[in-house]
Amino acid sequence: MELVDRLKILTAGARYDASCVSSGSRRKKAGGSMGICHSWTEDGRCVSLLKILQTNDCIYNCRYCVHRTDTDGPRTSLSAREIAELTVNFYRRNYIEGLFLSSAVRGSPAQAMETMLASVKILREEYKFPGYIHLKGIPGVDESLLKKAGYFADRMSVNIELPSAESLKKLAPQKKPADIFNPMHFLEKNRREEKGFLGAGQSTQLIIGASPESDREIISLASYLYGKFSLSRIFYSAYMPTGDPRYIPGVQNPPLLREHRLYQADWLFRFYHFSFDEIIPPGQNDLETELDPKSAWALRNFWFFPVEVNQASYRELLKIPGIGPVSARRIIKARKERTLDFSHLKKLGIIMKRACFFVTCGGRRIPGLPSDPDHIRPFLTMPVSRPRQPRLFAPPGGERF
């Protein structure tokens, strides 16, 4: 098969891996280049990456995956040298700033990992490639391979994919939880202990909707993973039906709105100091779909409001719908110089159509607005028919809610 045809197949095949920031764009029909994704470097820069599989030829039969062994479709690979030369050529032409390299399991986990390692070794040692490299860790590989990978790569991701051991057993029976968690643990340990090892940390991906876990179970797992492995990111990927309903029946369309709400919940957890129980209270299994999780919290905890913006702490300000980390910091800075009124809040970038129900300025509320949760709710409800992809290009800490 010609190189260009293999390139098309392997860049298209890589779009199912969301562990690269802009992967949410895979469902856009236009406006993006196939095979290009974006990620954040250690110092917060957004970089464009060639996103590609080394091979789509797999010995495993994970039920949710288009590359599983019992699917039809062309199987192909690129050699280590081909990956390295493509990357360097694109890099020199300024098309990309780095590489996101993943792979199906061709031959064995060790063989797949060794081939990817050979690619990045050529890049780093022969071509002195200075760009960013995100490398997939294949579940079940030996620590010696992970160790080498961690020095060549800026970031690695070992994908958990299924949110429970039961679902892993049912839908990916050839993978064991230890095949995934042991490498994650090893990478984290080495990252902590050794300078220059995985400078941009590790991430992972969870598939949403292929298995029966609730949002509560998924968020609980996410909070555990952030604490245990200091993950840079968790990516939530709505299950894309593979066209074969034998294994995972009943999913017609990817649950994009659910994916979006989980990203919002994740954001609250990481940047807004919300606890797990605040995001999804005991007794509730799933996030509300019609309200973002921060607005849902505000309506459930209406006793907390109104918050006086001239006196509230940073964390209290973050609880207000329409105020994020950037605008909360702006409020705290601005109120040192003057007592803020509603016109100041607008100028500081607060989303007043959300915040107006929850704040006072100098003890005053905006007159005429509803003041009970049931009547406020319709003003905060987003349309559910056209879920908006999370704006993943916003810098960490940017305004979301």
Ligand code: SF4
């Ligand atoms: S090992 Fe990876 S590529 Fe292979 S079937 Fe499973 S998820 Fe797909």
